[in-house]
């Protein structure tokens with residue numbers, strides 16, 4: 001009899017009753033929310049079964065980057081050898097950071113979702129993006145002490161009102177428990193947009209454009225940092241951020257991003 005159990009051990013039961021009530025209220029709230037605003041695909045708004053998800057059609061248009069991967073650049077490799085592999089591009093021109101990982105190529109549904117977040121204030125996509133980053137970056141997360149988002153320039157931050165990389169870092173933090181230093185890196189100067197620039201021009205454009213502010217240095221020195229960004233294009237921004245972190249005595253720098261350019265020319269030109 002439940003009442004006997006209640007009398008024999010009143011404290012756990014007293015906790016059980018509100019928790020059961022809370023559970024029921026939560027289910028009712030979810031049911032009501034689903035009734036009022038049924039879950040839809042984050043990319044095309046088709047009705048689907050669950051929230052923070054994509055319909056099968058949009059999912060199939062995400063070109064997820066799965067192993068075998070180049071351990072340094074995170075790009076897909078044609079075959080697996082069973083060992084840690086480095087692409088010819090990474091061997092020829094090793095990046096400043098230790099390892100990069102990205103969820104998918106910057107095209108199709110991923111490109112649309114990133115545009116929605118950055119330019120259309122679609123913040124409902126961030127939970128799915130956070131989960132994707134935590135999955136694709138799991139090896140790097142296991143080795144990291146702190147998350148640092150790639151910063152926006154002050155003027156871009158004012159016009160956009162938020163830094164998408166900081167939002168993504170906070171999502172990853174919520175899922176992993178890793179601390180975020182949202183001010184761990186700042187821009188030292190405005191940089192013209194990277195769009196349309198070659199790899200070398202991009203490197204020159206962002207050279208010395210980042211710094212660890214003096215008050216953040218104790219939080220970075222000796223730490224294994226995981227940079228968070230939305231897109232790795234040529235890697236020039238990631239490289240400039242990495243150099244700034246090493247100047248502040250970071251022990252290691254890895255980067256995880258939502259997307260990477262599929263075009264292999266990005267690392268050969």
Ligand SMILES: [Zn+2]
Pocket residue numbers: 041042043044045046054055056057058059
């Ligand atoms: Zn869809």
